[in-house]
Each structure stands twice: as structure tokens, then as C-alpha cells.
Amino acid sequence: MNAISLRGIHKTYPAHHGKTAVHALKGVDLEVESGVIYCVLGPNGAGKTTLIAILTTLLYPDGGGGTIFGLDLLRERGRIREIVNVTSGTPNFTDVFTVRENLNYYGMLYGLPKVPRNERIGSLIETFELKPYEHVLFSRLSSGLRQRLALAKAMLNDPKVLFLDEPTVGLDPKISETVRRTLKKISREKGLTLILTTHQMREAEFLSDRIAFLREGRIVAEGNPDDLKRGIRYGEKIRIRYDGPILFLEELSGLEGILETEGDDRLVTVTVDDHAKRLDPIIRRLNSDPRRVIRNIDIVTPDLEDVFLELAGSSH
Amino acid sequence: MNLQDHLIKTRAFALKSWLITRKRPFHLFEILFWPLLGLISVGLLARFLDLEARLVQFVLVGVVALNIVQVSQIDMAYVVLYSIWNRSLKHEMAAPVNVLQLVVGSWATGILHAFVVFVFLNVFSAMAFRVHLLQAGFFPLGVLFVGLVLFGCAVGTAVCAMAFHLGGRAHVGATFLVSILTVLSGIYYPIDVLPQPVQLLSLLIPLTYFLEYIRGCYGFPVTCSNPLLWGFLLTLGYNLLSFFLLSLSIRAARQKGTLLELSE
Numbered sequence: 349m350n351a352i353s354l355r356g357i358h359k360t361y362p363a364h365h366g367k368t369a370v371h372a373l374k375g376v377d378l379e380v381e382s383g384v385i386y387c388v389l390g391p392n393g394a395g396k397t398t399l400i401a402i403l404t405t406l407l408y409p410d411g412g413g414g415t416i417f418g419l420d421l422l423r424e425r426g427r428i429r430e431i432v433n434v435t436s437g438t439p440n441f442t443d444v445f446t447v448r449e450n451l452n453y454y455g456m457l458y459g460l461p462k463v464p465r466n467e468r469i470g471s472l473i474e475t476f477e478l479k480p481y482e483h484v485l486f487s488r489l490s491s492g493l494r495q496r497l498a499l500a501k502a503m504l505n506d507p508k509v510l511f512l513d514e515p516t517v518g519l520d521p522k523i524s525e526t527v528r529r530t531l532k533k534i535s536r537e538k539g540l541t542l543i544l545t546t547h548q549m550r551e552a553e554f555l556s557d558r559i560a561f562l563r564e565g566r567i568v569a570e571g572n573p574d575d576l577k578r579g580i581r582y583g584e585k586i587r588i589r590y591d592g593p594i595l596f597l598e599e600l601s602g603l604e605g606i607l608e609t610e611g612d613d614r615l616v617t618v619t620v621d622d623h624a625k626r627l628d629p630i631i632r633r634l635n636s637d638p639r640r641v642i643r644n645i646d647i648v649t650p651d652l653e654d655v656f657l658e659l660a661g662s663s664h
Numbered sequence: 665m666n667l668q669d670h671l672i673k674t675r676a677f678a679l680k681s682w683l684i685t686r687k688r689p690f691h692l693f694e695i696l697f698w699p700l701l702g703l704i705s706v707g708l709l710a711r712f713l714d715l716e717a718r719l720v721q722f723v724l725v726g727v728v729a730l731n732i733v734q735v736s737q738i739d740m741a742y743v744v745l746y747s748i749w750n751r752s753l754k755h756e757m758a759a760p761v762n763v764l765q766l767v768v769g770s771w772a773t774g775i776l777h778a779f780v781v782f783v784f785l786n787v788f789s790a791m792a793f794r795v796h797l798l799q800a801g802f803f804p805l806g807v808l809f810v811g812l813v814l815f816g817c818a819v820g821t822a823v824c825a826m827a828f829h830l831g832g833r834a835h836v837g838a839t840f841l842v843s844i845l846t847v848l849s850g851i852y853y854p855i856d857v858l859p860q861p862v863q864l865l866s867l868l869i870p871l872t873y874f875l876e877y878i879r880g881c882y883g884f885p886v887t888c889s890n891p892l893l894w895g896f897l898l899t900l901g902y903n904l905l906s907f908f909l910l911s912l913s914i915r916a917a918r919q920k921g922t923l924l925e926l927s928e
Contacts, residue, residue: 361921401924404758408919429760440751440927442680444687453683456676457759459669501755 349418351509351541352380352403356412359398359565372398374565375412380558382417382508385535385542387552390562396545399562400513403543404434417508430458433507437517439498443487447478447497450486451504458505472500476530492523499530510534512544516551528554577649583607583619585648586627590614592640599636603629623647673761677769681739684746685777695738695777696784699731703785706852707793721795721882726851728785728797729875732812733819734842735781739774740767740820741838744827754927757918763911766824771817778813800881811874811895818870818902819845821910828913831926850875856887870898 357376363369372395380386388396401407403416405425414421419428441450448469455465473479476496481489489497495515502510515531516524532555535542546552552559553573561569561576569576577584595616597609605626608619616634620626627647634640685691706727710720743766747753786805789795798805819841827834848862849855849871855863866872873888873895880886888894917923 364920397924398921401754401921406754406758406918406923407921408915426760426762429758432758434755434758436754439755441755442684442746442752443750445683449683453676453680454755454759456672456679457756457761459672459760461668461672 349382350379350415351382351384352378352386352414352416352543354378354403354412354414354421357399357402357409357414358411359395359402359407359409372565373402373409376562376565376567378414378560378567378570380541380543382541383535383539384557385532385544385555387556387559388543388545388562389547389549389552389559390545391547394562395565396562397513400434400511400543400545403509404432404511405429406434430505431508432511433502433505433509434511434513435495435498435502435515436512437495437514438491439494439501441486441494441497441501444485446483446485447489447493448473448482450497451501454501455504460504468504468506472503475503476500492519495519495523495527499527503534506538507540509541509543512542514545514547516546516548524551531555583621584623585646586618586620586623586630587644587646587648588616588618588630588634588642589644590616590634590640590642593637595634595637595640599633600630603633623649670765673759673765674769674772676761677743677766678772679769680746681743681770681773682776684742685739685773691742695735695781699728699735699781699785700788702731703727703789704792707789707795711793717795718882718884720793721797721799722879722884723852724789724793724795725797725878725882726875728782728789729808729812729871729878730842730846730849730851731785732778732782732809733816733845733871736771736774736778736813736816737820737823737838737842739777740770740817741823741827741834743770744824745832745835748827748832748926751927754923757914757923763907763914767817767821767907767910770824771813771820774816774820775813778816779809782809800878804878804881807892808874808878811870811877811892811899814896814899814903815870815874818899818906821903821906825906825910825913828910828917828922828926831922845869845871848872868898870895870902873898 355377357373359373361370361372376399388399390396398407402409405428416428417431421428442453445453451469451472452465455469460468473482476499478493478496478500481493486494486497512531516527519527528551531542534540544555556573558570558572559576560567591614594614595611597611600606600609600618603626605621606618607621610617618630631642634642685695703724706723707720710723747756786797789797822841823834823838826837830837848866849869850866855866855872858866873891876886876888876891877895880891
């Protein structure tokens, strides 16, 4: 069963307080398999937060529909809230409550009876290394600790789907890294489906099994990170330095999968769709003249940043 | 959903309200200091005007009643308002809780606080102004208290509904509602001193009937045939109406995105 299945989700924020209406989502379709880490990437204003808000039932869509673990997004919102949880990059909880009081309060909101609730809170405090801060007021926690508390809170009901809206925004790099590792670990250990939004390519690349690019309220590309990188016109670059007679670029024409060729003295740069498939024929063509000797081969694959720039830029 | 689940979620809101009171001296101030100040100032005014004892009783019971409504509604309002001020509302609304749990849970602490204030003001008025509100008897005072906290629930629910629409500004709405009650429901005077058309508005307020009932117990003339019945019927109606408004307001907040805005 798919964890999430969405069809034609539309959302427009009505005009109010002098602001014009915003058509935030324009027919989003989404299929997310159970147990994967799925990342929704996009520039600011792309509709990422709106999408998460709809999936967590904090926001009602104007059109379209879908299911979360078979529960209808429009008709079974109460049951959906029982199996999902959410956290955001700037988590806020009751400022006069301590870490434990906040967890206890949310544990009660999720209907956990006292004994299992206390056990769960204890275990989450351990997992997220919050023990020394258990009785510290939320208002006195650093942003890193707040994020750890938010993640602990998000795990209270042992959700089937966890939504993370920009989970590391505003955190220092070291804490961000810890958060990422923790997320990956939790997802793998518990088989949890994790949906996160981010505009950090590195984070998406590190965490995600699949990625959707959202731009101006539409998903413009979807796939696993490798497919996406291969899919953009940048391709992968194979740089070969050699000695011997010059290789004329025309010699490479006719080979399958070649997107672009550049030559400079005895350095040839070939842009291909998939280096694993195309490297061997290129080397054979180079070696067709036995006087040539290959000195060095570099393979440069595009990163998600390239994909992002390509997809974000193609609208302009 | 089973009963245990329902009770745990209801208790969550009660706990929140309880902890806020315990940890925020300002809140404690609001539920004890202002009612006391109100009682003292009106009591002293009555002394200055040299009112006879039964008239002082007439006025002070009005002050006590208004404060009970105010205190029982304020806890309910604060459960939502604190979430708005802390920008944590979306986390609470992402949990599988319903409007009934929110209302009953936050109201439960309101009842407790209101009871403490009720006893405190009764004792204080007896000691400071020799006005024995208990003279009406335990049962009538008990009925009055129940009526007042039930009406407070309707007011508190209405304020919560405003909060989902207006955000933190709903605090002003709460003050507005209580001010309207002060003028219209005969707190300091019988409603027949009001202009005739305004009296019709007074008759729409349950507090008017609860005061009529308790003042009847002190020997003041009762103009309405069955004030308790009217008081409780209207209270029931307002509770249903405010509950409906709160549900509608939360739905609208999820529809328009206000819920997200209130959490940013």
C-alpha cells in the first residue's frame, strides 16, 4: 500500500488584509511508497509548506483528494491525525512548560494512557539526548534543543508518516548533521515514512530515497536523486586527459548517449547521459589509435543543486 | 474512540490550563486580584453612599456573579490564546483532538478556579462588609454557581471561536463580552432602570435570570415567573451556539490558512 496518494490537489489562499489571493498549489499529484524518505524540494513560495499542511490536515484543499495509508484525506481527517505527526524548522511549544511537561501534554493529546506515556516519554528523552534538559523550560532551550524536543514530540504517537517542514532551518551545521542522521536512523529502524521539505540540496541528497521538485504550485520533476541528476540536460561529464595524437571531436560523434563534446589540447570533456554506460565506448574510440595513452579520467556528476537550478530556472 | 482516550485528551487541556495558572503569576493575579479589587471598590462605594445592608447585598452578589462568569471563561480562552501567543497552535490542532475535548478540558480548570474565587469572595464580603451571601442557603448558591459557570462556558467558547478568527486580538473580545454583561444584566442595578428597548436585550442574557433568582432568595421582588428555567434554557442555547461557532471557526481557520498564520 502506498503511504500517500494525492490527486489534483489545489489550494488558493483567499485575499485578505490587503493581500491578494495566492494560488499555492495547482493540481499536485503525488505517490509515496511506504517506508521511504521523500523530499519535497523547491524555492521559497513554491508551495512546500502548503502541501505539508494539507497532508497533516492543518489546511483543507480546495480541490482534489487523496489517501494516507488508505484513509481519505477529506473524510477521515481525525483518523489521519492519529497516524501522522509533524514538526517544523522553528518549533514552538508552550514556553512555560518544561521539556517533560510539553511531551506529557502532547502525549495526552495523542491519547496515550499514563504508564505507556511515561515509558514513551522516557525513551524519547533518551533517544534525543534530552535527559539533562528534562526540567528546563521551553523558553530557555537553544534552537538545537528545541528541534530535538520537536522531533521527540513528533515521535510520541509512533506515527506511520512523519512530516518535517524544513527540519534543520536555522540550526548550526553540526546540529543539522545530527538531526539528519537521527532522522535517517529512525526512518530505517522503524520503517517510518518520512516526508520532508527543504531547500537544502545537501540535506535532500543525504536523506532522500525520492525527491519531488515543486515549482509555482506544481510538481515539475519526481524521481530518485540519481534519476533526477541524470534527467537534466547537464548530464554527467567525463574528462579524459591523454597523450598522443589529438582526438578530433567528430570521432566521438555517432556514439550513443553523448550530449556535448569539448576539446582543449589533449583534454577532452564529454557530456553524457549516463557515464556508467558511455565511458567504455568513449575509451575504446580513444584507444582506436594505439599511439594515444590515457593519463587520467575524471567523472563529474551533477548534484541536486544543478537539478534545482535547472528546474527552478526553466520557468524564467 | 473509547472513553479513556476521550478522557485523556480532555484532561490534557485541563492540565495545560492548570499548569499555566501555576506558572504564570500574572494569570493568578487575573483570577484572584481583579475580582477582589472589584468587590472591595464596589463595597466601599456602597459604604460611602451609606446604602442599607440589603442593597449592599444586592450589589455585591452582582459583582460576585460577574466575576464567576469572568473567571470560568478566562481559563478557556487562555488555553487557545496561549497557544496563539506561543505560536504552537498548529501542533495542538494537528493532534487527534476535538472541540468537545478542548471546551470541557479547559472549562474544568475554569470551574475549579471559579469555585475558589466564589468561596473567597463570599468569605471576604462577609468579613469586610458584613454581607452574608450564604444567607440565601447552600442550595440556591450552589444552583447559582452552576448556572454561572455554565454561562461562563458559553462565553469562553465564544472567545475561543473569536481567537481562531482574530488571533491574539480575541482577548479584547473577551473584555468586550464581559463589559456588555456588566451593563446589560443588572449587576449593579435592577434591569428595569435600563431604557425599555435595552431591557429586551437584558432578557436575552442568562446572567440576568440567575441574578433575579438569587436576589429573590434574599427577599428582593422577582419579576420573572421562573428565572432559573429561563436562565438554564438560555445558557444551554448559548452553549450550543458557541460550540457550533467554535467548530465553524476552526474549520474556517483550516480552510483559509489562518491556523498556519496563527502559528508563524
